[in-house]
Amino acid sequence: xxxxxxxxxxxxxxxxxxxxxxxxxxxxxxxxxxxxxxxxxxxxxxxxxxxxxxxxxxxxxxxxxxxxxxxxxxxxxxxxxxxxxxxxxxxxxxxxxxxxxxxxxxxxxxxxxxxxxxxxxxxxxxxxxxxxxxxxxxxxxxxxxxxxxxxxxxxxxxxxxxxxxxxxxxxxxxxxxxxxxxxxxxxxxxxxxxxxxxxxxxxxxxxxxxxxxxxxxxxxxxxxxxxxxxxxxxxxxxxxxxxxxxxxxxxxxxxxxxxxxxxxxxxxxxxxxxxxxxxxxxxxxxxxxxxxxxxxxxxxxxxxxxxxxxxxxxxxxxxxxxxxxxxxxxxxxxxxxxxxxxxxxxxxxxxx
Numbered sequence: 001x002x003x004x005x006x007x008x009x010x011x012x013x014x015x016x017x018x019x020x021x022x023x024x025x026x027x028x029x030x031x032x033x034x035x036x037x038x039x040x041x042x043x044x045x046x047x048x049x050x051x052x053x054x055x056x057x058x059x060x061x062x063x064x065x066x067x068x069x070x071x072x073x074x075x076x077x078x079x080x081x082x083x084x085x086x087x088x089x090x091x092x093x094x095x096x097x098x099x100x101x102x103x104x105x106x107x108x109x110x111x112x113x114x115x116x117x118x119x120x121x122x123x124x125x126x127x128x129x130x131x132x133x134x135x136x137x138x139x140x141x142x143x144x145x146x147x148x149x150x151x152x153x154x155x156x157x158x159x160x161x162x163x164x165x166x167x168x169x170x171x172x173x174x175x176x177x178x179x180x181x182x183x184x185x186x187x188x189x190x191x192x193x194x195x196x197x198x199x200x201x202x203x204x205x206x207x208x209x210x211x212x213x214x215x216x217x218x219x220x221x222x223x224x225x226x227x228x229x230x231x232x233x234x235x236x237x238x239x240x241x242x243x244x245x246x247x248x249x250x251x252x253x254x255x256x257x258x259x260x261x262x263x264x265x266x267x268x269x270x271x272x273x274x275x276x277x278x279x280x281x282x283x284x285x286x287x288x289x290x291x292x293x294x295x296x297x298x299x300x301x302x303x304x305x306x307x308x309x310x311x312x313x314x315x316x317x318x319x320x321x322x323x324x325x326x327x328x329x330x331x332x333x334x335x336x337x338x339x340x341x342x343x344x345x346x347x348x349x350x351x352x
Contacts, residue, residue, distance in 0.1 A: 002043035005317070010039040015313050016089035022047055059094040062315050063122040065113060066154075067104035067130060073284045075258040075304065076128075079153060082308030083126070090316055097312060098122070104130050114138045124149040124315040126308075129157045132201040139163070149318045149325070153311040154304070155202035164318075166311040166329040168302045170202045173333045174209020174256070177279045180298050180335065181210075181252040184277035188219035189251035192243070196227045196235070196259050206256040220251075235262045236269065245270065253278040261286035264295045283336065283345070291338055301334040305348065 004022075008015045013032055020028050021036040028036075039045070069077045080099075087097045100117050103109035110131050117125065125148055129135030136157045142148060153166040181191060193210055195203050207224060214220045227238045239262070247267070253276055255263055260280030267276065280287050280296045282304065290296040310329050317323040336344050 002045040003323075004045070004047075004321075006043055007036065007039045007045050010043065011035040014309070016086060016309070019089055019092075059096070060123045060316075060320060061121065062095065062097050062312060062319075063117055063120060063125045064097050064099045064312075065117055065125060065127040066099070066101065067128065068101045071104055072258050073261065073286055075282055075284050078282075078284075078304035079128070079308035079311075082305035082310075083312050084308075085305075086309045086312035086316075090312070093316070093320060095312075095316055095320070097126075107131060107134050110134050110138075122148060124151070124319045126151050126153060126311050126315060128152070128154040130155050130200050130202070132157050149315055151311045151314050151318075153307045154302075155200060157201055162325060162327075164311075164314050164325045164327065164329065166307050166314065166331070167202075168331045168333055170205035171209040171212070173300055173302070174206035174211075174254075175213045176209075176333050176335070177206070177254045177298075177300060178210040178213025180279055181254060181277055182213070182217070182220075184297055185220075185251045187251060188217070190221045190223050190249045191252040191254065192223045192225060192250055194225050194227060194253070194255045194263060196255070196257055196262075200257075203256040210254055223250075235259070236266055239263070239266045247272050247274075247276065250276055252276065255280055258282040258284050258287065260296060260299075261290055264290045267295075288341070288345075291336070291341055294338060297337070299336045301336050301344070303331045303334070307331060 004015055004018050008018045011018065011032075013036060017028060017032060018036055021033055064083055066079065067076050069080055083097055087095065098120065100113050102113035111134065125142075127135065127139075127150065129139070129152055132155070139150065139157065142150060151164045151166060156165045156167065191210070191214065193207050195207055211222050214222060225242050227235055227242075243266075247270060253263055255278075258281050260278065263278065275294070278296050280291070280299045281302065283299055283301055287296060287299055291299055314326060314329060318325055
C-alpha cells in the first residue's frame with residue numbers, strides 16, 4: 001500500500017506539500033499540484049483515515065532539545081526554522097513543538113534541560129546531541145525509563161536505543177572537503193583542520209574524513225587544532241597561540257563547523273595577502289559574505305532547515321501514523337560556491 005512518503009518521492013516534493021494538496025491548505029504552485037495529483041493517481045494512494053482521525057482526536061506535543069539559537073553564529077536558527085515550518089504544516093493534525101534550549105558550552109545547562117524534558121509530557125523528542133557524552137547518557141536513560149520516540153538531528157551519537165538520525169554522513173563530508181582542497185591547492189604543504197570544541201562526535205568524524213583522504217599523500221601534512229570555546233574566550237587569541245605567525249607553509253584550511261569566518265578574520269589580521277584555499281560549513285550570514293568576496297572557496301551545506309523539517313515529520317510518521325522508525329534520513333553533501341550561491345539561496349525555500 002502506497003504511503004504519503006511514496007507520493008512525495010514520486011512527485012519530487014516534501015511530505016508537507018502533499019499534505020497541503022490533500023487537505024486543500026496553503027498555497028501550492030499549479031505545476032506542483034499537478035505532479036502531486038498525478039502521483040496520487042498512479043500510486044492509487046488513499047489517506048489513512050484512521051490515523052487522521054487519531055491525530056485530530058488527540059493533541060500531539062513533541063519536544064525539541066537543541067542549543068540556543070544565538071549560538072554558533074546563529075546556525076541553530078536554521079534548523080529551528082525548518083522545525084517551525086513542519087509544525088505549521090502539521091498544525092491541522094494538532095501537532096505542536098515545545099522547545100527546550102541549552103547552552104552548548106555548558107554541560108550543567110544540558111543537564112538542567114534534560115530534567116525539564118523528563119518532567120514534560122511529550123509524545124516524542126527531537127534532539128541535537130552536540131554534547132556527545134552527556135547526550136549519550138541521557139538517551140540511554142530515556143531508553144531505560146520509557147519508550148518515547150526520539151529523532152536525532154545535526155549530530156549522531158551511539159546509544160542503546162534505536163533512533164532515527166537526520167543529517168549528513170560527517171566522515172564522507174570530511175572526505176569531500178579533502179578532495180576539494182586538493183584540487184584548490186597550488187602545491188603540497190600543510191592543511192590546517194580546525195575543530196571548535198572537544199565533545200562533538202560529528203565534528204571529530206569530519207576531521208577523520210579529511211585525514212583519511214590525505215592518508216596516501218605524505219607530502220600533505222595535516223595540522224589539527226582544537227579550539228576551546230565558550231563565553232569570554234577569544235578565538236583569535238587561541239589561533240594566535242596555536243598557529244605560526246608565518247602562514248607561508250599553509251596550503252589549505254578546513255573548519256569542521258559553521259565558525260569558518262573566524263579563520264578568515266584571523267588571516268586578515270595577520271596581513272596575509274596570499275589567498276589560502278578554505279572550505280567552510282553552512283550558510284550563516286558571515287560565511288555567505290566571505291563566500292561572495294572569494295575569501296571562502298566552498299561552503300558545504302548540510303541543509304539544516306531541511307533537517308529540522310524532516311526530523312519533526314519523522315516523529316509525526318512514527319507517533320501518529322505508526323510507521324517503523326527509519327534508521328537514517330540522509331542529507332546530501334552539497335557544495336556551494338560564489339558562482340552558484342544566489343541560485344542555491346533562491347531555491348532553498350522550495351526545498352522545505
